[in-house]
Amino acid sequence: MIESALNGFWQAIQPINLLLTFAGTFLGILVGAIPGLSSPMAIVVLLPITYGMDTLSALLLLIGIYVGTKLGGSYPAILLRTPGTPAAACTVLDGHKMAERGDAGLALGYATMGSTFGSIFGWLSCLIFAPLIASIALKAGNADIALIGIIGLVMVSIFTRGSMLKGLIGVALGLLVSTVGNDPISGVPRYTFGSIDLMSGVPFISALVGVFALGVVLIDIKIIGTKSFLQTDKINFRLPSLMDTLKRWPALLIGSIYGVLVGAIPGVGAEGSTWLAYATVKKKSKNPELFGTGIPEGILTPESSNNAVTGGALIPMLTLGIPGDGSTAIMLGAIMLHGLNPGVTLFKDSPVLVYGMIAGLLTSAIFMFLISWKAIKPFVIMLQRDRSWIFPFILVFATIGAYANNNTVYPVYVALVFGVLGYIMEKSGFPVVPLVLAIILGPIIEENMRLALALSSNDWYTFIATWPRKLFVLVLLYLVYSEVYSGYKSRKTAQV
């Protein structure tokens, strides 16, 4: 294991991989800094660039983007009072207040320090816990894997925005869509209507491109023309001293711990962790009334939290094949595109790749710090750009991404259909992340369910035959029950 870890780290610091990590981090900060653009969109749009690359190199580029967007989102949050990404919404509270006082440069400095600390904490957590969880996951049988997949999807439905019921509807739709194509066990075509293209199923990359790029652009057309007001004309970036930052260690540590824990839960995302961490640090503070007036802890907490999420979200993705959020779902897709099987055996089959990806978290954190410290000006300029110049290019890149995989138009049509579906779902208040995750996990769940039943002669008892499985089912039932109960209680309260 140590040899694989060292090998993975060595691969990650090869010049070409370092260059790609740097490029990804730079692009990530840029994308995060522009309100309306998101990490999943950037990753899916840049996916075609990775087709011809080595798997680790491709993933390091994507990880760089993933890490970079977390810091980039704080720039408009501080300067324009508009978060660049949903995860930076909490940073607005104190970040913008500090900027109003004339300390915009210092606020950006605290955001940089917080993000870097959170990223490094996330990297350490992933490095320590991922191998432990992977070794436990290797003992999982078919029924265990199916149950873990179902629990993951239910958790996504519960913790994603909107009601659990809407999330579960997205899951059911995604699972149904994932059955299109040849049956994985008997080879019988399902829902192909005689089409050769449909026999290979719905290409999930096209679904991701459609939902996260085409659909999001169609939704975000409404923000074009909205004016941004830059808080200050000259931004003098000021990095706070290390001692000054470390003396606020409770904010950093609590933010980071929340980030890792929440990141590891599929579907919650960074925005959930930042608010939880902020509320906790405020509660524990000797001067809670100062939060929201522009204090450093008010920036350090959410920024360390939203960057620590990157390490947390990678843990279930690398060990169980369950993505933590939309960005890791696309990275999972990228792993599958390169012919690897992202499941419980990924750690065993490709340890160098996995440790290389974990190392990428550290190198991208370092690059993120350096880029923000020394080259913030281009990002400040870009965040004022009118999105009407950017959105058409995103649509073109996304279309190329769907087309270049097979050089046929079929995946592009699929992307278009999912773009429209994503648009309609967002407009109707249905979250799209459960749909996408269900499309990816559906085949894995089905195959393992049917194998488990075949091995037990169609005995459903196999799903609760062992203590871990009983626990999984209990967790599943508890999650659904608590969500239904809290919904019932809030309805009762509303009636009163």
Next chain:
Amino acid sequence: MKRIKSGEITFCLFLIGLGAFAYIYINTFRQASASNNETFNFAAIPSIWSLVLIALVLAHMATLFLGRGRESDPCQLSKQELEEQKKNNIKIGLRTLFAFVALFLFVVLLNKINFFLLIALFLLSMFYILGQKSIIRNLSVSLVGSCFIYLVFVVLLQLPL
């Protein structure tokens, strides 16, 4: 009274229809397939997911109708503000529709017209739809953008587009 969005109801009805079609289609096909005698065969999982989808959508529609009348509408806007909001919504709606039409045509014409000429035309039309009125600026950015995409994807990355 809390208003239920008609779009949401339409989408729910669409999902119910989709689930019903999926269930009926796969089970009609199963009967026709004589070689498959397993209990848990190729049609089982799609049948389960389609029934689950229908049940969940019906449950959601029930909560929508039951929740009606429990919350009051948020504070009312003035007549002028409502008019402005309506005009804005129409503008955004038209922009979205034209953007979708441009995207649809882009996809349909992908294999019929030179790819990079099509990209330039698509960019030009999109810039105009999204509010950029200067034809010269739109044209120059479209042409430069198309060349940039050619350089990156074909020359540098060697993608066979």
